[in-house]
Amino acid sequence: MKQKVATALAVLLVPLLLAxxxxxxxxxxxxxxxxxxxxxxxxxxxxxxxxQMMPLGRQLAAELVNSDREQNFTWxxxxxxxxxxxxANGRFAAVVxxxxxxxxxxxx
Numbered sequence: 194m195k196q197k198v199a200t201a202l203a204v205l206l207v208p209l210l211l212a213x214x215x216x217x218x219x220x221x222x223x224x225x226x227x228x229x230x231x232x233x234x235x236x237x238x239x240x241x242x243x244x245q246m247m248p249l250g251r252q253l254a255a256e257l258v259n260s261d262r263e264q265n266f267t268w269x270x271x272x273x274x275x276x277x278x279x280x281a282n283g284r285f286a287a288v289v290x291x292x293x294x295x296x297x298x299x300x301x
Contacts (some may be wrong), residue, residue: 227253230264231287233257237295247294257289 237250257268266286271279279285 229266229286230279230284231289232269232271232279233259234271234276234288234290237291238276238293238297240296240300242300247296247300248275249299250291253291253295280290287291 225231233254235250235254237248239246239248239251241247254270258270260268269285271285271288275289276285276288276290
């Protein structure tokens, strides 16, 4: 009889403990999203189209970094070495690298 009661309690308490731990860990998580940093590395080389310079990589990086809209990350400009180092030591949650031929490919 004691074993059945103990089993019934365990069956009830384990899911409650797991749900409680999940709620505690995710409670009020939205304001903390801005604390998560991601790096953007701009390797793009601008191109000239019809006599006008097209720095599309620079424009994309600026839009990510300077955006006033609600985002999941705080974007930070970085070079490849610092982005790699920041990703390795946990400063950055993600790194986005804009490739060298981004503007050329986008305007072709």
